[in-house]
Amino acid sequence: MLAVNELLQQVANGLAKGSVYALIAVGYTMVYGVLELINFAHGEVFMLGAYFGYWPARWLGYMPDSGEKPQVPAPVALLLTFGAMAACALIGVLVERLAYRPLRNAGRLSALITAIGISVLMQNLALVVFHADSKDFPRMIDQQSVVLGPVELPNTKLLIIGVTALMMAGLFWMVRYTRTGAAMRACSHSMKTASLMGVNVNRIISLTFAIGSAMAAVAGVLISLDQPRLTPLMGLMPGLKAFVAAVLGGIGSIPGAVAGGILLGVVESVVGGVAGTTYSEAVAFVLLILILLVRPSGLFGKSGREKV
Amino acid sequence: MALLEIEHVDVFYGAVQALRSVSLRVEQGEVVSLVGSNGAGKTTTLNAICGLVRPRAGDVRFDGQSIARVPTHELVRRGLVMAPEGRGIFPNLTVAENLDLGAYSRRDHGAVKTDLDRVLALFPRLNERMRQKGGTLSGGEQQMLAIGRALMSRPKLLLLDEPSLGLAPLLVKVIFDTIDAINREGVTVLLVEQNANAALKHSKRAYVLESGSIALEGDASQLRDDPAVKAAYLGE
Ligand SMILES: Nc1ncnc2c1ncn2[C@@H]1O[C@H](COP(=O)(O)OP(=O)(O)OP(=O)(O)O)[C@@H](O)[C@H]1O
Ligand SMILES: [Mg+2]
Numbered sequence: 001m002l003a004v005n006e007l008l009q010q011v012a013n014g015l016a017k018g019s020v021y022a023l024i025a026v027g028y029t030m031v032y033g034v035l036e037l038i039n040f041a042h043g044e045v046f047m048l049g050a051y052f053g054y055w056p057a058r059w060l061g062y063m064p065d066s067g068e069k070p071q072v073p074a075p076v077a078l079l080l081t082f083g084a085m086a087a088c089a090l091i092g093v094l095v096e097r098l099a100y101r102p103l104r105n106a107g108r109l110s111a112l113i114t115a116i117g118i119s120v121l122m123q124n125l126a127l128v129v130f131h132a133d134s135k136d137f138p139r140m141i142d143q144q145s146v147v148l149g150p151v152e153l154p155n156t157k158l159l160i161i162g163v164t165a166l167m168m169a170g171l172f173w174m175v176r177y178t179r180t181g182a183a184m185r186a187c188s189h190s191m192k193t194a195s196l197m198g199v200n201v202n203r204i205i206s207l208t209f210a211i212g213s214a215m216a217a218v219a220g221v222l223i224s225l226d227q228p229r230l231t232p233l234m235g236l237m238p239g240l241k242a243f244v245a246a247v248l249g250g251i252g253s254i255p256g257a258v259a260g261g262i263l264l265g266v267v268e269s270v271v272g273g274v275a276g277t278t279y280s281e282a283v284a285f286v287l288l289i290l291i292l293l294v295r296p297s298g299l300f301g302k303s304g305r306e307k308v
Numbered sequence: 309m310a311l312l313e314i315e316h317v318d319v320f321y322g323a324v325q326a327l328r329s330v331s332l333r334v335e336q337g338e339v340v341s342l343v344g345s346n347g348a349g350k351t352t353t354l355n356a357i358c359g360l361v362r363p364r365a366g367d368v369r370f371d372g373q374s375i376a377r378v379p380t381h382e383l384v385r386r387g388l389v390m391a392p393e394g395r396g397i398f399p400n401l402t403v404a405e406n407l408d409l410g411a412y413s414r415r416d417h418g419a420v421k422t423d424l425d426r427v428l429a430l431f432p433r434l435n436e437r438m439r440q441k442g443g444t445l446s447g448g449e450q451q452m453l454a455i456g457r458a459l460m461s462r463p464k465l466l467l468l469d470e471p472s473l474g475l476a477p478l479l480v481k482v483i484f485d486t487i488d489a490i491n492r493e494g495v496t497v498l499l500v501e502q503n504a505n506a507a508l509k510h511s512k513r514a515y516v517l518e519s520g521s522i523a524l525e526g527d528a529s530q531l532r533d534d535p536a537v538k539a540a541y542l543g544e
Contacts, residue, residue: 179412182405182408183412189398190396195381196392198381198412200379
């Protein structure tokens with residue numbers, strides 16, 4: 001009985017972890033869906049999201065400390081999140097505009113190399129601007145434990161799961177039921193044909209980057225609830241794992257990215273609980289190799305051209 | 309002043325020249341067809357009109373204004389719309405969504421609804437398949453969807469690239485009758501066809517394209533009697 005409870009507890013922890021992966025993974029998958037480009041700078045946008053939440057909080061006078069009391073009132077935390085989303089959206093749009101758009105017809109390899117270059121550039125800019133020493137995000141909520149049947153989760157993790165669910169519902173609705181969402185799906189099939197419908201393809205691409213980056217910013221602020229330590233390299237591993245999650249789910253598919261993220265988070269947690277965290281770090285790559293061997297198009301991947 | 313005027317347009321793909329000094333015009337209210345064999349440059353001509361390829365030389369004017377640098381999506385807003393070769397429907401979108409995207413640049417939602425009813429009256433088969441994914445339609449239904457979708461933008465000038473390609477004779481007739489009907493409602497049509505016989509029958513004037521140049525032009529009825537045209541394109 002104990003073992004089952006332990007397992008359920010790890011699954012619950014994994015949901016929170018996986019939520020963060022999922023939030024980042026949708027950015028990879030949406031950009032890939034439209035441009036067939038792996039935006040390797042996306043993990044850095046997540047990192048920037050955390051800092052864009054952190055710095056205004058500090059400017060407003062909220063100090064990090066180890067106490068349990070919240071230092072940032074909820075409405076301010078919400079505003080900080082919106083601010084980080086807007087700032088990251090702008091950065092995502094600028095990166096596409098300045099780095100990827102000029103190379104749009106230059107072939108995939110050039111774009112890939114550029115993406116890696118932008119990623120390294122952003123890491124190093126962050127090192128210069130934010131400094132290498134870690135920063136602690138001021139506490140945003142009063143930390144409590146919540147008992148849910150057999151499992152017990154800190155309210156921070158529940159908040160991460162809840163906000164992610166809300167964001168995903170909003171994204172699904174937008175892509176599925178609005179004309180703009182239909183235009184995004186149309187662009188992911190053929191930009192040329194979409195332009196024949198009167199769709200301004202460049203605007204849709206900018207929007208795709210903006211949405212993906214804003215979701216990554218939310219992930220950056222949310223993870224600070226759970227792991228408040230910020231460093232300029234904090235985007236590296238979550239970025240890489242979210243990319244693996246997107247491939248797991250079938251890159252190009254939004255439901256796939258969500259499923260891949262959750263799956264990765266849960267398996268990591270369970271493996272971490274059973275075998276120790278040393279092994280959990282390898283889970284992403286083992287899963288990646290497995291899926292590439294068994295079902296290279298990913299869980300939700302289609303053989304056809306439907307991507308977003 | 310013609311609705312569409314193309315003057316001395318050259319188009320290159322890399323070093324290969326696909327169009328050589330092509331000139332043609334389409335007057336308001338006409339159906340004009342552009343015929344020619346495979347690789348003659350028909351699709352390239354249409355693409356050059358709607359901005360999918362850019363001429364290296366020459367000018368394209370629509371409604372009196374040069375459009376050689378106007379982006380494709382902006383031309384749709386101005387009333388110049390193409391139903392592309394191979395139909396170009398979105399297989400991952402439903403029939404309803406495909407039709408709605410046709411009206412993407414319009415804000416007059418009430419009129420869009422009326423136009424949807426008109427399109428569905430023109431193609432009742434689509435009405436039964438509104439919730440179906442575009443990719444699951446038959447070839448003929450996809451062609452109806454492509455034309456219907458183009459009409460949803462309320463075009464002044466409709467460019468059709470081989471609308472009858474691959475369709476059974478009965479459906480070919482439906483498509484050409486529809487072109488007549490659309491034209492009667494005031495839409496000007498530039499029609500590209502390999503089925504030169506039907507195209508000439510249903511248009512007022514025509515151009516014959518050969519290896520990237522206009523070889524012949526004139527009244528459609530006249531071209532149908534031209535021995536050279538008969539031999540090369542009408543299979544007589
Ligand atoms: N994207 C391209 N790159 C290079 N060459 C091209 C391209 N598109 C067309 N061509 C060439 O330009 C010429 C004209 O092609 P186009 O597609 O306009 O012919 P078409 O008259 O529409 O033929 P079809 O009846 O087969 O559709 C052909 O020789 C073709 O090979
Ligand atoms: Mg063609």
